[in-house]
Amino acid sequence: MRHVARGDEAAFEAVYDQLSRPVYGLIRKVLRDPAQSDEVTQEVMLEVWRTASRFDAAKGSAITWVMTMAHRRAIDRVRSASAQALREQKAGPMYAGSSEEVVEAVEARMDAERVRRCLDSLTELQRESIGLAYYGGYTYQQVAGLLDSALGTVKTRIRDGLIRMRDCMGVS
Amino acid sequence: MRFLREELHTLTGAYALDALDSAERDRFSRHLQRCQACANEVRGLQATATKLGTAVAAVPPAYLRERVLAAVASTRQLPPETEQLPVRRSLRLSRASGSRRPGTARDGWFPRPAALLAAAAVGVAVVLGVTQTVTVRELGHARAQTQAVETVLSAPDARLLTRSTSNGGRATVVVSESRHALVLTTSGLPALPAAKVYEVWFMAPGVARPAGLLPSPSAGQTAPLLAEGLAAGDRIGVTVEPAGGTARPTTPPILLMSLPA
DSSP states (O other): HHHHHHOHHHHHHHHHEEEEEHHHHHHHHHHHHHHHHHHHHHHHHHHHHHHHGGGGGGGGGGGHHHHHHHHHHHHHHHHHHHHHHHHHHHHOOOOOOOOOSSSHHHHHHHHHHHHHHHHTSOOOOHHHHHHHHTTTTTOOOHHHHHHTTTTHHHHHHHHHHHHHHHHHTOOO | OHHHHHHHHHHHHHHTTTOOOOHHHHHHHHHHOHHHHHHHHHHHHHHHHHHHHHHHOOOOOOOHHHHHHHHHTTTOOOOOOOOOOOOOHHHHHHHOOOOOOOTTTOSSSSOOOHHHHHHHHHHHHHHHHOTTTTHHHHHHHHHHHHHHHHHHHHHOOOOEEEETTSSSOEEEEEEETTTEEEEEEESOOOOOOEEEEEEEEEETTEEEEEEEOOOBTTTTEEEEEEEEOOOTTTTEEEEEEEETTSOOSSSOSSSSEEEOO
16 A cells, blocks of 8 residues: 555556455445446545555554445445435345356455354344444444334444454454 | 443444444544544454455456546545644544545544654654755754654554643643653644743643743644653643743643643
8 A cells, every 4th residue: 555655556456456346345235236336436446546645554454444435435325315316216136247247256255254154143133233234334223223123222232243243253 | 421421432333334324423433532442442343344345345347447547547646644633633523523524534544643643753854854944963853853753652652632722722742651751733822922932841749840842833733842851740731931941931831731641
């Protein structure tokens, strides 16, 4: 990322190749709409280039920096009114492109298996709350409504569940 | 109050998943500036959320790569944030309620004393670098000074504290007990006539020891001042004194801050 900050386009290409799959996958999972996912992925990757000098390794890893940005951009899209309307129209089964187009990256699969195992160790309410908030892009108030649970319960289940995930996955 | 704080603390999870509405998110962002434990927890939970994200990785369409690289070729990058002194940041965040700039990943990315102050130290170097009249010897001194500032900022026990001054400014201090030193920056202090200066003090009961003079501000901020010789139990004071400073304070302090152990 330091090289990217100095305007090194080759370094940025390497970053793109390393991070575009998780970034795109996450945005796609949240937005579902392929055209919007393209747009937001492009915005995020360009933002990585533009703001690379602001990345500080002391505050976390590069991938967390980028994925936090990606998730927030996707959420901004979800919460903007026009996107909301579009999303409702297009709600339905997740777009399944050709197998070449939507292929899980090999190294991500191992991570994914671990994530699934750890998700399995959560209570149902924890798992559902986290899934709806993170992948669904809902606020915890909306999650509480969807799960017919008290607000405070959902709020604490999200936190307990994430802490359990963190410990299960050995995130420092 | 305590109840309220615990209430806020349980929002770390929802914050890390971007599951707060914008009003609550702003409120919690402000809380994070003051709650180091919350900031640490959020960092760990964001790293955990990242795993949830990478678990759904998918190959983007190939044309996206071309588009992004083409856009990169015509997009100017932001310079490093040398102006991002802690004071400015906290001021901006406290003013920013309800006006989060869309699409920035800044909130949630919290300043840590060492990193912030590395930026502050760079600020010192920059300020010194543009001073045309410095002699070689002064430059050598300046370099040693910058290193000393960095030593404080990178100390394992470095803590960041901010306080308002009684005359409408704001002081940010990074203090390291193990280094017996602190680094002080300010913003928004009223400009003084040429015959006056802001003087910094280590204040113990009944005694005040001079700890340095604040440099004159540039764009409303003063460059980091290194004050060495801090003793246990000292408080930090700032007073307005005649140019050149005095041996003991002659006016009531505009800032008096204790350094909680």
